[in-house]
Amino acid sequence: MGFGLAACAMLAACGGGGGGGGDRPATAVAAAPLDWRRVATEADRTRLRNWRVAWIEAMTKARAAGNGKAIDAQGPLFDPDHALDGAMPPPGDYRCRIFKLGARGTGAKDFTSYPFFGCRVEAEGDVSSFYKTEGSQRPVGLAFPDGQRAIFLGTMMLGDERNALEYGRDANRDMAGIVQRVGARRWRVALPYPRFESTLDVIEMLPAG
Template sequence: MTVKMAWGLATCAMLASCAGGGERPATAGTAATMDWRKVATAADRARLRNWRVAWIEATAKARAAGAAAAIDAQGALFDPDHALDGAMPPAGKYQCRIFKLGGRGTGTRDFTAYPFFACRVEAEGDVSSFYKTDGSQRPVGLAFPDGSGRAIFLGTMMLGDETNALEYGRDADRDMAGIVQRVGAQRWRVMLPYPRFESTLDVIEMLPAR
C-alpha cells in the first residue's frame, strides 16, 4: 500500500476516532465540516495554547548556544508575529525541512537544521492533508482552517517501513499538533510546540517543489 493510500485510510480513522461514538465514521467529505477543537486531544490543545511560551524558551536556548546568526538568516520564518493571509498551502508537491530548537534530554542540541525532504499537500474539502513522502520519520496529518492568518495541523508520525498511519489520539508519543502560517509569497511554516522528543519547538519550512 502506498503512503498516500495509507494516509487516506488514516484520515478517516483519525477523524472517526475523535468525533465521538455517536457519529458515523468521517470521510474526506465530512472532514471538511469539522472543527479542529473537536478533533484535538486535551494534551494537544494545551500544547497549541502555549505555543508562544515554547517559542520564547526554544529560541532563547538556540541563540544562547550560538545559533543567533542561523536563526536571523531565515528572516520571517523565525518571526513569531509574522503571518500573512492564505495560511492553507495549495495542493501540490513541496520541499520541506525541519528546524529543531531548544534541546530536551541528554545529548540533544539546541539548534539543528535538517536537509530538505519531499512532502505533499492534498485538498480534502475545506481541510488539507500533509505528508512527508519518504524517510524513516514521516509526519502525516490534516490542516484545518482557523481564521485568515493560520491553520491548525493535527497528525501522527509514521516510522520506519510502516505503511499505515496510527490513528490520531491513540499514542500520545506519535501525536503531532502545530500551527500553519504563510510567511512569504510562497513560503509556509508549521510550528510544532513541545514535540514529544528532542526539542522544545520544531519549525517545518515549506516551499513549492522546483
C-alpha cells in the same frame, strides 16, 4: 491507501473513506469537523495554547547557544508574529525541512537543521492533508482552517508502516502544530513541545516546482 486518505483514516474526520490506489498513506479523523478543537486531544490543545511560550523558550535557548546568525539567516521563518494571509498551502508537491530548537534532555542541540525532503499537500474537502513522502519518520495529518492560521493534527509514521496510527491512540506519536504563510511562496508548520528532543520544531515548506 494513499497518504491523504491515510490522513482521513488516521484522524477519523474526512468522511470520504478509504480505498483507491496510489502511493499515499492512510490516516485517521470521520466527516471532518471544521473545528479542530473537536478533534484535538486535551494534551494537544494545551500544547497549542502554549505555543508562544514554547517559541520564546526555544529561541532563547538557541540564541544563547550561539545560533543567532543561523536563526537570522532564515528571515521571518522564526518570527512568531510574522504571518500572512493564505495560511493553507495549496495542493501540490513541496520541499520541506525541519528545524529543531531548544534542546530538551541530554545529547540534543539547541539548534539543528535537517536536509530537505519531499512532502505533499492534498485537498480533503474543507481541510487539507499534509504528509512527508520519504524517510523513516513521516508526519501525516490534516490541516484545519482557523482564521489567519491553520491547525495541523497528525501522527508520526515509522519505518515501513503503510497506514498511520489513529490520532489520539499514542501520545508519543501525536503531533500538533500551527500552519502559517511567511513569504510569497513559503509556509511553516510550528510544532510546540514535540514529544522528544526539542522545545519547538519548525517545518519549512517551499513549492517543489
